[in-house]
Amino acid sequence: MKLKSIAVFCGSKSGTDPLYEGHAAMLGKLMAERGIRLVYGGGNKGLMGAVANAVMSGGGAVTGVIPRLLLEWEHQHEGITDLRVVDDMHVRKRMMYELCDAAVVLPGGNGTLDELFEMLTWNTLNIHNRKIVLLNTSGFYDHLISHIERMAAEGFLYSDWRERLIVCAGPEEAISVLA
Numbered sequence: 001m002k003l004k005s006i007a008v009f010c011g012s013k014s015g016t017d018p019l020y021e022g023h024a025a026m027l028g029k030l031m032a033e034r035g036i037r038l039v040y041g042g043g044n045k046g047l048m049g050a051v052a053n054a055v056m057s058g059g060g061a062v063t064g065v066i067p068r069l070l071l072e073w074e075h076q077h078e079g080i081t082d083l084r085v086v087d088d089m090h091v092r093k094r095m096m097y098e099l100c101d102a103a104v105v106l107p108g109g110n111g112t113l114d115e116l117f118e119m120l121t122w123n124t125l126n127i128h129n130r131k132i133v134l135l136n137t138s139g140f141y142d143h144l145i146s147h148i149e150r151m152a153a154e155g156f157l158y159s160d161w162r163e164r165l166i167v168c169a170g171p172e173e174a175i176s177v178l179a
Contacts, residue, residue, distance in 0.1 A: 003178055005037040005063075007100035009115040010047035011108030012073070015140075020107045023137045024050035027104065027171040032058025034175065039099045041092070042066030042084070044077035047106050052077050063099060065092045093118060102131040102178045107140040123164045133166045133174045141167070 014021045028051040031038055038055045041048050042064025055062050062080040067088050070076075076083060086092050093115060097103075105116045122128050134141055148161050168174040 003034075003036055003101050005039050005100045006031060006178065007039040007096045007103040008048075008051050008106060009041070009096075009103060009108065009112050009119075010051065010106035011112055012041070012043045012046040012048050013109070014046050014050070015107055017138050017140075019138050020047060020140070021050045023135060023171050024106055025054040027051055027106070027135070027174065028054025028060070029058050030171055030175045031055050032060030034179070035060070036175075037061040037063060039063045039065065039096050041070075041096075041111075042076050042080075043070070044075050044079075047108065049077065051106070052080055056080060065095050065099075067092050097122070097128060097130070100130060102133070104133045104135055104174050104178075106135045107137055113144075120161075120164055124158055131166060131178055132164060133168055133177060135171065135174050136167050136169055 010024060024047040028038065032055045038052060038060065040052060043049060052062050056079060063082040064077055064080050065084045065086060066076050067086050084095065086095060103119055105112060119132050123132065145167060151157050152161055166177050168177060
């Protein structure tokens, strides 16, 4: 199956390391070059804005999915191909999952972790079978990876987490493992 769309989960802030935004923009550029549609949270700032702007600058297609309550918080992106306003976060996540062939998780905050773990849980429960890539820019997720390894070592996971979550150091590697 040809990879047609990737859901990108990431921060609506840029973080302190400039490489976070650099990787978001590079991922967007690579997606546009390969004709892969971006499905993301619909914002125009932070890493969300960086990846969407890069896809659009490269002539690619972008679908943003944003709940009404976040329209003011995330300043919806008016310059993308398709912006869908939904009722709540649950509808947003479900729609993003339905619209994507795979997911890439960049650095972010609580919302990004919520999206990551919901995708992992749904994958474990066979609700979907999409590949999930964790982009570990500058070791951002090192502590989380250690914690997941601890959950596995302590017997709390039903299967090897590495079968469900692919850890990559950069955008090129992420696109490569999904292609």
